[in-house]
Amino acid sequence: MSYSYPFEDHWSKQxxxxxxxxxxxxxxxxxxxxxxxxxxxxxxxxxxxxxAKSEEKQLCAKFEKESGYSCYRTVQKAETLRSGQRLTMQ
Structure with missing residues (x-):
């Protein structure tokens, strides 16, 4: 992994x-x-x-640009699965 995770300065440590x-x-x-x-x-x-959906989209877009991994597609697929099922993205 050679990228950083996006976050906002005003957030708490947790x-x-x-x-x-x-x-x-x-x-x-x-x-x-x-x-x-x-x-x-x-x-x-x-x-x-x-x-806020707009802030979510901005943060996830930054993450996807850096990593190539889509938050949206991952959550979308997770919502179609039952609890306990394994989720694997490609």
Whole structure:
């Protein structure tokens, strides 16, 4: 990994950790797979920190540009799976 995770300066230390965790889970979905529950829990917390859809799109676009991994497609696929199912992105 040779990229950085996007975050806002005004977030608390815990909020930064939680947002980075969400991006890390998206990354994991592409690299090795992850449980559907993990994605949805991390995304729910991410949305508590980033409630505005426009800000979410900006942060996820930055992350995708850096990493090549799509938050949107990962969450979209997770929403179609049942709890406990493994999610693997390609």
């Amino acid at each position: 909020e930064i950790i939680d947002v980075v965790n969400f991006f890390s889970i998206v990354e994991k979905a592409y690299e090795s797979g992850v449980k559907q529950d993990e994605v949805m829990i991390a995304y729910t917390r991410f949305k508590q920190i980033v409630p």
